[in-house]
Amino acid sequence: MKKILFVGITALAMASCTHDDYAPVSKQEQYQAVFEKEFGAVNPNVNWGFTPQQVFTFDKDGKLIGTRAANPNSNQWADYVTVPTKLTDAQKEVVRKWFQNNPNPQGQKVNWSDFFVEQVYKGGKKTEGSKTPETYYTFNDGVQTQTTITGSNQMDWLACGSKKDHVNNFNGADGNIMYMYDSSTDCFGFHESHGDKYYDDSYVLISGDQIDKSVAGMYFVGFDYKMQKYDNGDTRVNPDGYYSDWIVRIAPGLNAPGTAAMRVMVEDIIDSNLASVQTSDWDFNDAVFDVKFEYNWKDGHNQKFAVITLHAAGGTKYLTIGGQGDKGVEVHKALCVEEQGTMINTGNGATRPVAIFRIPVADNVNNANDIPVYVGAQELTAQKGEATQKLCVPTDVKWMKERVQFINTYEKFKDYVNSNTPDNWYKSVKNQENLY
Ligand SMILES: [Ca+2]
Ligand SMILES: [Ca+2]
Ligand SMILES: [Ca+2]
Incomplete structure (x- = not known):
């Protein structure tokens, strides 16, 4: 008798679960829930700042082609690099x-x-x-x-x-x-x-x-x-x-200000226990890197690269850029720190010079969002109108220190999430000291 009653309650609980209190199932759905709890509803038009970028093309001799007025008598380095x-x-x-x-x-x-x-x-x-x-x-x-x-x-x-x-x-x-x-x-x-x-x-x-x-x-x-x-x-x-x-x-070779490079700021929370996320966990500094696209002459033909300038690794997880696991570049290793548990260049851990590395990309790749980022086996994405794990901003935007509140640092980020405006939310800095 008892046994039958127990089964009955379980069945009832499951039934109510699938109807009234819908429990999110996929990681992204769970993430959507915690993201919206922090920042409010995501406007369907928000693209998180990702747009097609200018591509630099260099000839056989390493000379920049097109896009800018060429002065053959001076070197062109300053056109694309500081x-x-x-x-x-x-x-x-x-x-x-x-x-x-x-x-x-x-x-x-x-x-x-x-x-x-x-x-x-x-x-x-x-x-x-x-x-x-x-x-x-x-x-x-x-x-x-x-x-x-x-x-x-x-x-x-x-x-x-x-x-x-x-x-x-x-x-x-x-x-x-x-x-x-x-x-x-x-x-x-x-x-x-x-x-x-x-x-x-x-x-x-x-x-x-x-x-x-x-x-x-x-x-x-x-x-x-x-x-x-x-x-x-x-x-x-x-x-x-x-x-x-x-x-x-x-x-x-740092990107010259105002050139075609864009900065990507990454949040790895989706790979955490999503039941216990706190406001200070949101920092979008778990990787911070700039992306620039170039065609270079190599091995007898023009090849396209994403030139990555990695500034920070403010997480303690195995985070790779350019592919999953061995197919990508692990951010702590790239910054010459063997300890994956060490945060780098976020004010709480190690300080290192930037890392600059190249990822070969297909001819049709010209958006920083197409550079894959993984935490372990979990790909971090930025989909239009969905809770994001990546933000794209100009290269002069500073990133967050650890354990300070994103929402209290960029005053208009929430407005951007909810209404897709202002798209330059990163200019609404309230507490400069929260930035690295
Ligand atoms: Ca984080
Ligand atoms: Ca962090
Ligand atoms: Ca000597």
């Missing part, structure tokens, strides 16, 4: 002296596919006050000779990344400034002319913050000369631990 202000002589001196007086420094990593290289110092030129002469005794058959060589004179072809992309016009440890794209900062090397070998294990990458206030926020690569003429080591030069034989600055 060209760093050149170093002053005083700044170069500060950097040179630091490298000449700090042996075996601890380096760091940056992750840029697109960057500038600027000459700082060629070894052997100025060594007053230096702890290294930047000249080296050679060893023959393991015995030191009286012959010295100036290392920098043997250093040809500055090379970037494990594919050894040559930096044009940087030879003999000298150069001016060059823009590298679709390259890599995963290592740096030089070609040694005496022994005719490449060395990409004798560099160090140092943050200007470590050197002096006048070069804070900059990055420098120093090389310690080494040489081995024969594989058996018959003639060689030992590095001396001072990475001053060639010093260059590297600077990320």
Whole structure:
């Protein structure tokens, strides 16, 4: 008797569930419910700021085609990227002296596919006050000779990344400034002319913050000369631990303001327990990245890329851009932080330089919304008229710090959600201190 009654109650409960108190089933439906609880009903016309973007096309020689007035006599870098202000002589001196007086420094990593290289110092030129002469005794058959060589004179072809992309016009440890794209900062090397070998294990990458206030926020690569003429080591030069034989600055290729790049701000709440979402969980900073589209000549034909500039990873989940899992780029790793649980550049965790990387895309892709973003296996979407996990804004819009309220920071965001206006809701900042 009892048993029958129990079944009856269950059946009744289920029946009422499917009628009056409709329980959302899919993740997106549950998300819609918590999103609307926070921000109100989503207007059917809201597209979250995503629109088709301008596409830059470069010819075989890396020259920008179309879209802007071309001046063949000046370089065009400034049309699509922020060209760093050149170093002053005083700044170069500060950097040179630091490298000449700090042996075996601890380096760091940056992750840029697109960057500038600027000459700082060629070894052997100025060594007053230096702890290294930047000249080296050679060893023959393991015995030191009286012959010295100036290392920098043997250093040809500055090379970037494990594919050894040559930096044009940087030879003999000298150069001016060059823009590298679709390259890599995963290592740096030089070609040694005496022994005719490449060395990409004798560099160090140092943050200007470590050197002096006048070069804070900059990055420098120093090389310690080494040489081995024969594989058996018959003639060689030992590095001396001072990475001053060639010093260059590297600077990320940041999007020029007002160019075609757009910023995407990502919220990963959909992958959380949606029953316990709080107001301060909404921050749309779990990934913040800019998207720019480019055609570049590569492997004999024009290929289309999304150039991604990753600014922040304000979440602790496995979040990938460009595809799911291994098919995408994990945001913490991209910012050179191995710990997935560390938030980066949101005021609560680690601080890192931006990451710049490229994703090959199909010819018809020209909207930042088409760059897939995943949290684990869950794709984060921005559908017109539906609760969104991504917002698209101009690249000068700042993102949120952690644990502050989105709704109390952007005063008009709720209006935008409810009525599709104002579309520049990001200009209605109420509490500047909530932004990173
Ligand atoms: Ca050295
Ligand atoms: Ca969040
Ligand atoms: Ca966050």
